[in-house]
Amino acid sequence: MRDDLTELAGHVSTVLRHLVLLLRRTVAGQPVTSQQYGVMGSLESGPRRMTGLAEEHGVQLPTMTVQINRLEEAGLVSRSADPADARVRTVELTEEGRERLRAVRQARIGRLARELEALTEEERATLAAALPVLAKLGRKESPCPSWPNSAARSRPVRDRPLHGRKESPRP
Amino acid sequence: MRDDLTELAGHVSTVLRHLVLLLRRTVAGQPVTSQQYGVMGSLESGPRRMTGLAEEHGVQLPTMTVQINRLEEAGLVSRSADPADARVRTVELTEEGRERLRAVRQARIGRLARELEALTEEERATLAAALPVLAKLGRKESPCPSWPNSAARSRPVRDRPLHGRKESPRP
DNA sequence: CGCGGAAGGTTAGCCGGGCTAAGTTGGTGG
DNA sequence: CCACCAACTTAGCCCGGCTAACCTTCCGCG
Incomplete structure (x- = not known):
C-alpha cells in the first residue's frame, strides 16, 4: 500500500525533474522570460491590481513590482490609478x-x-487522459506542515557566514 | 489534425505551468534548494567530474563551480584530484x-x-501510464530552430538600457 | 472630526542561480 | 620546445525571489 504510493511518487518526482529541465532548455535565451510571459498571461483578460497578480503567482508584492516595472519600461504593460481607491494601481497590457x-x-x-x-x-491519448489528474495534484495544497524536522534543524547551504543578517526577533 | 495537436499542446502547456508553480511552492524556503538537491542526486552513484555534472544539468561550467563551492563549504561534498589527469577535479558526496x-x-x-x-x-493508474510518455517528451531535443522570427527581431525585456554590453561581433 | 491602525505599493538591499569573458594550469601533437 | 586544446576557476553581469522599511490612502471608532 504505502510502498506503492512511495514508488509512484518517486517516479513522478523523477519525471517532474525531467520536465523542469526540458522547460528550462526550451525557454533559455528567449526574449521574454517565463515569468514575464506568465504575468502577461494573467493580464490577458483585462486590467488587474498588483496584489491580485502577486497572489496568483505566489509571489510577494515587491517581486511583482519589479516585474511590472520592467514590462512597463519595455512598453508591454501600463499602470493606471483606480478611480475608486487611490491606493491601488491597476496594470493592463498595451x-x-x-x-x-x-x-x-x-x-x-x-x-x-x-x-x-x-x-x-x-x-x-494516454497523455491527454492524465492531464486532468496532473492538474489535480496540489489542488488541496496542504499547508506544508511537513519537512519531518530532520531537515528542520539543518542550516541552509549559503555562500558566506552571513554576518549582518539579524534573525528577526520580532520587533 | 494540426489543430488537435495544437490544442493538446495548449493543455499540456497549462498543466506544466501549474506543476511548476506547485513545485515552487513545495520547495520554497527549504534548507536545500532544488538545484543543490539535483547536484547531490547526481553524485549518489559515485564521484563525478565537473564537466560531467555541468552537462548533465544543462548548465555552464562556471555555474556548476559555484554550486559545488557552496556545497563544499557546507561540508556536503568534497573535491579531489584525478590521479590520471591533473586538470580534472572529481567531486563526491561526504x-x-x-x-x-x-x-x-x-x-x-x-x-x-x-x-x-x-x-x-x-x-x-492513469497517471502511472502517462509517466513514460512524459519522460519521452523532449528526448529527441530538436535544437530549437524555432522561434519563428517574430520574436527574433524583438529585444529582450531588460532593466536598463544596458550600456557597456558589447553585442559580441565574433572576435 | 480627527486620529490611529490596516491595506496597497514602492524602494533598498540581500541571496541564489543563470550567463559570458578572461585567466590559469595541465596535457598533447608537431 | 612550443603552440594549442581541455578542464576549471574567477570576475562581473542579470534575473527573480525574499524581507524590512517607508509612504500614502482608507476606514472605523472615540
Whole structure:
C-alpha cells in the first residue's frame, strides 16, 4: 500500500525533474522570460491590481513590482490609478504587449506540438487522459506542515557566514 | 489534425505551468534548494567530474563551480584530484552529504505521496501510464530552430538600457 | 472630526542561480 | 620546445525571489 504510493511518487518526482529541465532548455535565451510571459498571461483578460497578480503567482508584492516595472519600461504593460481607491494601481497590457504575448504563446505551443508529433496516437491519448489528474495534484495544497524536522534543524547551504543578517526577533 | 495537436499542446502547456508553480511552492524556503538537491542526486552513484555534472544539468561550467563551492563549504561534498589527469577535479558526496540527501529525498517523495493519496486508484493508474510518455517528451531535443522570427527581431525585456554590453561581433 | 491602525505599493538591499569573458594550469601533437 | 586544446576557476553581469522599511490612502471608532 504505502510502498506503492512511495514508488509512484518517486517516479513522478523523477519525471517532474525531467520536465523542469526540458522547460528550462526550451525557454533559455528567449526574449521574454517565463515569468514575464506568465504575468502577461494573467493580464490577458483585462486590467488587474498588483496584489491580485502577486497572489496568483505566489509571489510577494515587491517581486511583482519589479516585474511590472520592467514590462512597463519595455512598453508591454501600463499602470493606471483606480478611480475608486487611490491606493491601488491597476496594470493592463498595451497593444504591443498583447501582440507580443500572442507571438510568444504561439511559439511555445508550437514547439510543444512538434514534440507531440513524435508520439504515437495512443501515447497522445494516454497523455491527454492524465492531464486532468496532473492538474489535480496540489489542488488541496496542504499547508506544508511537513519537512519531518530532520531537515528542520539543518542550516541552509549559503555562500558566506552571513554576518549582518539579524534573525528577526520580532520587533 | 494540426489543430488537435495544437490544442493538446495548449493543455499540456497549462498543466506544466501549474506543476511548476506547485513545485515552487513545495520547495520554497527549504534548507536545500532544488538545484543543490539535483547536484547531490547526481553524485549518489559515485564521484563525478565537473564537466560531467555541468552537462548533465544543462548548465555552464562556471555555474556548476559555484554550486559545488557552496556545497563544499557546507561540508556536503568534497573535491579531489584525478590521479590520471591533473586538470580534472572529481567531486563526491561526504557522509554528511549522503545523509542529507537521503533526508531531503524522503521528505520530497513523502509529500508527493501524500498528494497521491488524495487520488482514486484509477487516477493513479492513469497517471502511472502517462509517466513514460512524459519522460519521452523532449528526448529527441530538436535544437530549437524555432522561434519563428517574430520574436527574433524583438529585444529582450531588460532593466536598463544596458550600456557597456558589447553585442559580441565574433572576435 | 480627527486620529490611529490596516491595506496597497514602492524602494533598498540581500541571496541564489543563470550567463559570458578572461585567466590559469595541465596535457598533447608537431 | 612550443603552440594549442581541455578542464576549471574567477570576475562581473542579470534575473527573480525574499524581507524590512517607508509612504500614502482608507476606514472605523472615540
